[in-house]
Amino acid sequence: METTQNLTGKIALVAGATRGAGRAMAVELGRAGATVYVTGRTTRAHTSEIGRTTETIEETAELVDAAGGRGIAVPTDHLEPEQVAALVERIDREQGRLDVLVNDIWGGDVHVEWDKKMWEHDLDKGLRILRLGMETHIVTSHYALPLLIRNPGGLVVEVTDGTQEYNGPNYRKPFYYDLAKAAPLRMAHDLAQEVEEYGCTALCLTPGWLRSEFMLDTAFKVTEENWQDGCEQNPHFAISETPTFVGRALVALAADPDVKRWNGASLSSGGLAKEYGFTDVDGSAPDAWRYIAEVEQAGKEADVTGYR
16 A cells, blocks of 8 residues: 655655665655655766666656655765755755655665675775765764754654664675664664654664665666566565665654654564555565565575565
């Protein structure tokens, strides 16, 4: 089922909204009526180091508009403090408030040497991964939180890959990727302590096995229409989900008047679907992290029965 919550009048910043989960979260916020500032480095005039020209922040803003909200594209490199400061100053000048901050900045996959030991991995690439996955989030929160905490009810969402329950005991190799995806979990925990006195909430949210644009056309060479063909390459791909699923999870959180109960928590799209009752676009509710732990990691044959 689709989310039906009303976020009309709410102002959101989705930092890292060019594609994937960030784009879907921006669109679903717009579908619920929010005004959404969408940022990233790839525009119709400039391509980031990721090298994908097929997704831009202007297109994301247009999708937000088409969904019923208002999308505002602001080209931003979140490693450049002056650009982030200018972004937040613009939001303050134009809106006077910020209700939802989503730290979804990433872009590190192109630098990951997946099969290398820490000392074998190119150091410059490794440090770039950490800057993209950690420093960007810190810079953005540094400038955006003073605006967000101005009004009670603000929500800060750190986005990562994996729950605390799963990532804690497991090594999300290689070394630099593991650190980059562990950091947002701790950031949410720490920010929760700092924003609570202002009546605000900070939490960490992860999708499951995300059928992002990159995952579909590069990793599996399929489309959303025939994604199940990817199961021939990896049968466990059957548990995968569209980016819309985590977008609906975000909207459910943003519209929850008691969202403070999640302060400091590590949450997943699949887990929140059970709590709020939303589904993916096909009507299913894949619980990927439970599946990965209980089926894939346990060495069992692929079978999503009871998991979606």
